[in-house]
Amino acid sequence: MSKTRFNALSAFSSRPKLNVELPAEKISDFFASAVFGNQQMKEFLPSDAYKRLAACIKDGKKVDRDIADQVASAMKAWAMKQGATHYTHWFQPLTGTTAEKHDSFFVPKNGSGIEEFSAESLAQQEPDASSFPSGGIRATFEARGYTAWDVTSPAFIMTVGNGKTLCIPTIFISYTGETLDFKAPLLKSIQILDQAATEVCHYFDRDVKHVNTTLGWEQEYFLVDSAMYYARPDLVMCGRTLLGRRSPKGQQLEDHYFGAIPERVYAFMRDFEIESLKLGIPVRTRHNEVAPSQFECAPMFEEANLAVDHNSLLMDVMDRVSSKHKLKVLFHEKPFAGINGSGKHNNWSMGTDTGVNLLSPGKTPRTNLQFLTFFINTIAAVNRHEELLRASVASHGNDHRLGANEAPPAIISVFSGSYLKNVLELIEKRVDEDKFDEQDNITLRLDIHNSIPDIMLDNTDRNRTSPFAFTGNKFEFRAVGSSANCGLPMTVLNTIVTEQLRLFKTEVDEYIKAGDYKDVAILKVLRKTIKEAKKIMFEGDNYSDDWHKEAKKRGLSNNKNTPTALDAFVSEKTLKLFESLEIYSHREAEARYEIALENYIKAIQIESRALGEIVINQIIPACIEYQNKLITNVKGLKEVGIDAKTQVNILKQISEGIDKLVTLDKEMFDLRVKGNELTNAKKQAALYCDKVKPLMDEMREITDSLEGIVDDELWPLPKYREMLFSK
Ligand code: ADP
Ligand code: MG
Numbered sequence: 001m002s003k004t005r006f007n008a009l010s011a012f013s014s015r016p017k018l019n020v021e022l023p024a025e026k027i028s029d030f031f032a033s034a035v036f037g038n039q040q041m042k043e044f045l046p047s048d049a050y051k052r053l054a055a056c057i058k059d060g061k062k063v064d065r066d067i068a069d070q071v072a073s074a075m076k077a078w079a080m081k082q083g084a085t086h087y088t089h090w091f092q093p094l095t096g097t098t099a100e101k102h103d104s105f106f107v108p109k110n111g112s113g114i115e116e117f118s119a120e121s122l123a124q125q126e127p128d129a130s131s132f133p134s135g136g137i138r139a140t141f142e143a144r145g146y147t148a149w150d151v152t153s154p155a156f157i158m159t160v161g162n163g164k165t166l167c168i169p170t171i172f173i174s175y176t177g178e179t180l181d182f183k184a185p186l187l188k189s190i191q192i193l194d195q196a197a198t199e200v201c202h203y204f205d206r207d208v209k210h211v212n213t214t215l216g217w218e219q220e221y222f223l224v225d226s227a228m229y230y231a232r233p234d235l236v237m238c239g240r241t242l243l244g245r246r247s248p249k250g251q252q253l254e255d256h257y258f259g260a261i262p263e264r265v266y267a268f269m270r271d272f273e274i275e276s277l278k279l280g281i282p283v284r285t286r287h288n289e290v291a292p293s294q295f296e297c298a299p300m301f302e303e304a305n306l307a308v309d310h311n312s313l314l315m316d317v318m319d320r321v322s323s324k325h326k327l328k329v330l331f332h333e334k335p336f337a338g339i340n341g342s343g344k345h346n347n348w349s350m351g352t353d354t355g356v357n358l359l360s361p362g363k364t365p366r367t368n369l370q371f372l373t374f375f376i377n378t379i380a381a382v383n384r385h386e387e388l389l390r391a392s393v394a395s396h397g398n399d400h401r402l403g404a405n406e407a408p409p410a411i412i413s414v415f416s417g418s419y420l421k422n423v424l425e426l427i428e429k430r431v432d433e434d435k436f437d438e439q440d441n442i443t444l445r446l447d448i449h450n451s452i453p454d455i456m457l458d459n460t461d462r463n464r465t466s467p468f469a470f471t472g473n474k475f476e477f478r479a480v481g482s483s484a485n486c487g488l489p490m491t492v493l494n495t496i497v498t499e500q501l502r503l504f505k506t507e508v509d510e511y512i513k514a515g516d517y518k519d520v521a522i523l524k525v526l527r528k529t530i531k532e533a534k535k536i537m538f539e540g541d542n543y544s545d546d547w548h549k550e551a552k553k554r555g556l557s558n559n560k561n562t563p564t565a566l567d568a569f570v571s572e573k574t575l576k577l578f579e580s581l582e583i584y585s586h587r588e589a590e591a592r593y594e595i596a597l598e599n600y601i602k603a604i605q606i607e608s609r610a611l612g613e614i615v616i617n618q619i620i621p622a623c624i625e626y627q628n629k630l631i632t633n634v635k636g637l638k639e640v641g642i643d644a645k646t647q648v649n650i651l652k653q654i655s656e657g658i659d660k661l662v663t664l665d666k667e668m669f670d671l672r673v674k675g676n677e678l679t680n681a682k683k684q685a686a687l688y689c690d691k692v693k694p695l696m697d698e699m700r701e702i703t704d705s706l707e708g709i710v711d712d713e714l715w716p717l718p719k720y721r722e723m724l725f726s727k
Contacts (some may be wrong), residue, residue: 001238002030002622002713002715002716004231004573004716005225005715005716005717005718005722007228007546008225008227008228008231008718009227009228009718009722011225011227011326012225012227012722012726015225015326017263017264017267017323018264018268018324019267020267020270020274021273022389023272023274023278023326025118025366030274030275030277031278031280031282031476032277032279032280033278034082034156034157034158034159034278034279034280035154035156035157035279035280035649036075036078036079036156036166037154037157037280037570038054040078041053041054041071041074042361043078044075044076044077044078045070045071046070046076049067049070049071050524052064052067053067053071053151055611055725056091056151057151057152058210058317059210060151060152060187060191063123063149064149065119067483068119068122068123069118069119070202071119071122071519072117072118072121072122073117073123074115075155075166075168076105076115076116076117076166078168079104079105079142079155079164080115082157082164083164084105084157084164084166085104085105085106085163085164085165085166086099086102086104086105086163086164086165086166087102087103087105087121087165087166087167087168088101088102088103088165088166088168089101089125089127089147089149089170090158090167090168090170091127091147091169091170091171091172091181091183092172092181092182092183092308092312092485092487093132093133093172093180093181094132094133094134094135094180094182094307094592094595095132095133095180096483096484096485096599097312097316097549098235098312098313098316099127099132099172100165100167101127102165102698103121103125103287105117111511119338121665122149122168122380122618123148123149124146124147124148124149125146125147125170126144126146127144127145127146127147127172132172132180133180133595133598134174134178134180134591134595135590135591135592135593135594135595135598138619143172144175145172145173145174145175146172146173146175147170147171147172147173148170148171148173149169149170150167150169150170150183150187150305151305152303152305153169153309154169155167155168155169155279155290155307156279156280156313156505158274160320169183169309170183171184171187172184175251178195178585178587178588178591178640179584181309181587182485182487182488182491183305183308183487183489183493185583185588186304186305186487186491186494186581186691187305188488188491188583189213189297189490189491189492189494189495189498189581189583189590190212190304190305190494191581192494192495192498192581193211193350193494193495193497193498193501194210194211194212194213196211196497196498196502196505197211197350197358197374197501198352198372198502199501199505200373200501200504201352201358201370201503202519203354203370203373203508203522204367204369204370204373205352205356205370206324206356207354208352208353208354208356209353210352210353211310211350211352211353211358212303212304212350212352213303213304213348213350213490213494213569214258214301214302214303214304214306214348214349214350214351214474215299215301215302215303215304215307215344215346215347215348215486216298216301216302216305216307216342216346216347216358216474216488216604217298217299217300217307217311217344217346217347217480218285218296218297218298218345218347219296219297219298219311219314219315219344219482220289220294220295220296220342220343220482221294221295221296221297221329221330221331221334221342221482222291222293222294222295222332222335222342222438223265223268223293223295223327223328223329223330223621224293224326224327224328224330224724224727225326225327225328225723226322226323226327227324227326227366227421228723228726229328229634230719231717231718232717232718232723233613233618234607234610234611234613234614235328235330235335236259236603237606237607237610238332238603238606238607238610239330239331239332239335239397240330240332240334240335240336240337240397240484241336241337241371241402241720241723242430242607242610242614242696242700243609243611243614243615243619243699243700243703243707243717244336244337244704244707244717244719244720244723245704245705245706245707245708245719245720246337246339246704246720247719247720247721247724247725248336248721248722249292255698260264260288260469261287261288261295261504261635263301264325264327265327267325268322268325268327269286269295269297269652270315271321271324271325272297272314272318272321272322273297274287275317275321276310276313276314276317276545278532279310279313279317280310281299281300281313281314281317282299282300282310283297283298284298284299284300284352285297285298285299285316285614289340289342290340290406291336291340291341291724292338292339292341292724292725293723293724293725294339294340297448298320301347301349301474304348304490307486308485308486308490310675312485313486315331330342331482331483332397332482332483332651333397333398333401333481333482333483334397334400334401334721335394335398336699336723338605338720339402339724340406341400341401341406341407341482342401342481342482343401343476343478343479343480343481344475344480344481344482344484345474345476345477345480346476346478346480346486346489346490346526347471347474347475347477347478348474348475348477348490348493349473349474349475350374350497351436352403353711355454356370357473357474358370358371358374359371359374359375359378359470359473359474359475360472360473360564361473369519369522369523370425372427373504373522373526374456375416375420375470376424376526376529376530376533377415377497377500377501377503377504377529378475378497378500379498379530379533379537380500380504380529380530380532380533381493381496381497381500382412382414382468382496382533383414383532383533383535383536384496384499384500384533385492385496385569385574386412386413386536386556386557386575387412387557387565388492388496388568388569388571388573388577388618389477389479389489389492389496389570389571389638390412390479390559390565390568390569391411391483391492391559391565391566391567391574391666392488392489392492392493392569393480393481393488393489394559394562394565394566394596395481395484395562395596395599395600396485396562396599396600396603396604397482397483397526397603398479398481398484398562399471399560399561399562399698401481401561402479402560407478407479408466408478408479409467409542409543409544409547409548409558410465410558410559410560411467411547411548411551411557411558412467412468412470412479412536412556412557412690413466413467413468413536413537413538413542413551413556414466414468414470414475414536414537414538415463415466415468415469415470415537415538415539416470416537416539417463417470417539418419418539420470421537421539422424423700424530424534424537425525426505427523427526427530428491428530428531428534430528439565445502450548455589463539463542465541465542466478466538466542467541467542468725474647476491477489479668482571488514490585494581495577495578495581496577497576498581499580501580502714504525505527507525507528508521508525509521509524511524511525535554535555535556536556538550561689562596562600562685562689563597563600563682563685563686563689566593566597566600569589569592569593570589570590570593570594571689574589575589594681597681597682597684597685598681600689601681601684601685601688604688604689604692604693607696608668608692608695608696609690611664611668611670611696611699612669613660614667614717615699615703616662616665617717618716618717619661619706620658620661620662621715621716622652622710622715622716623657623658623706623710625714626654626709626710626711626714627651627654627655629711629714630647630650630651631651640712650709653705653706653709654709654710657702657703657705657706660698661702661703662701664695664698664699664702665699666691667695668692668695668696668699669689671687671692671695707719
């Protein structure tokens, strides 16, 4: 048997089981113990400073210098008490991972030294930013970038082995002021949505001062044994299998979803959950997913900025803890062709500081009008910017998943559930304009809550095929890929809803000015809004061919791959939206577009090179070895029942396979060389998408059929059945 594969299998079979202990009696005893949260601030700050800091956090205001000084020294005292020796500005550059550069508190002085942490070090750092993606922003202007403290996300202590580091969540910007990360635009979008939604809330409740965006993500992932992972160069380099024949058993028995969690996986889950809980990530749910070796983890929802930070942090923690368990966690959207891939549903809503979820149907006609206002305006926003929303989830990994009959298609539509659909139809068709000044009449018709049994609201139709589904008290954006930073889709969603709420308010105010009752004005505009937006609504099976045809008729976009989808990020309509709401300047939007294209190009370039190498260095030699064995062992093989005709056939298939692989590799290589000559990123991306990817698929088809022929003992790579069903 091939050495690496054999070693991996034997390493796997002798794995010891890890024992995971809860660090205290109950979770509430250690939850957020590694976070400089409210309780810690209270304990370590003078009470006046604490109050002023708390106010800044609540209102997202700038922290004064004298407060920053006190916060820095409180943070240092707390962190050192926990055993931290270093601090870092923690940020989320456009690479898609997190970044950190550690500095020690310790400063040498006169042969010895002291521990220091100043307001400056807390507030701002200058990482050597030139190697982070900037889409040309830094190349042309200014090479430096800086990170700046995000007061609204609490600092925390990251423990790696025995080392502890104080991490300060920060935004990352260039010296010329352009944002270079996911967080800075997200914060802006949260702020503008807060303003726009608060103003609209004032139609219903004057006491509302703030509206928060809330996000509850659901993280899907795969696990493979680390020995098998390291025996698969494709997993190591690309995070997905570039070849590998489907095993006879896949997910067809449907025996994995919600099944008993394997013991080793269970230990891993408990371990990373404990680490996450210490960091204040409120993880609650764990279960098996549909595909073998696929799982999911979900927290309680939080304010969106914190939720995005927590998701990035969780992915880091999971990766680290998985190594300890000799497992490897895969966040790629499609690690194994032929079985389901992984997504990250983003449950999104808006909540007031008075404690009302604006997407929760209310108990009175009045609160229902408020609910309908936010519900309908969200749908309208998605309708106006469906292409941009699609662009916000575009990545090479997600291309394998969207539209693969397991995840929503690349067509964005909104599912409301049949009850609400009827309510919308009622508003659109049956509310008689003549009767608009009879206030009672109208409000009575909106008494949704009294006319639906509670149970219906709790079990809103679960249309699992919809990319953007209303699920009772939130919208669930399901097209987000599992490896994505939720910051981008959330930024886009907040921005488009802000624009829509502003348009809505302007129109309502005009009607009011012209003499309409407030509720009448609101209903008039809602009615018009539904009419315009309803083409985005779809209640049926999003996977069906009929929907593709219907969507086309309706004029909805169906941008199937990343290079095509990304165009919407820099369309005139989008640039105007981003600029007018000050989310991205023209230059920032273009830079992001360029970075996204570059990420796409690089990913496929790496994949095609890796595939070429594996084929030439591992697959073809194994095939030749088997070929020789067949040729020299005619007699032996006859004895085990392979007759001469079959042998000739197999030999023929192998040599044809090898020939094709060599030709394809050369074609791919030629394209790559040509690809590099093209300077335009868009042209390169299209080349990788339209030419290189199909060749890779062809190559996979051939190697996978060879895998079905060649002696199992000689096959060099761990097989699907070994990676997916070994528990
Ligand atoms: P599912 O709908 O997937 O069956 P749940 O209804 O329990 O399961 O919620 C799924 C996710 O939605 C959870 O992660 C939860 O935190 C999140 N969620 C619930 N309410 C809200 C809200 N108001 N805002 C954002 N996310 C929410
Ligand atoms: Mg869900």
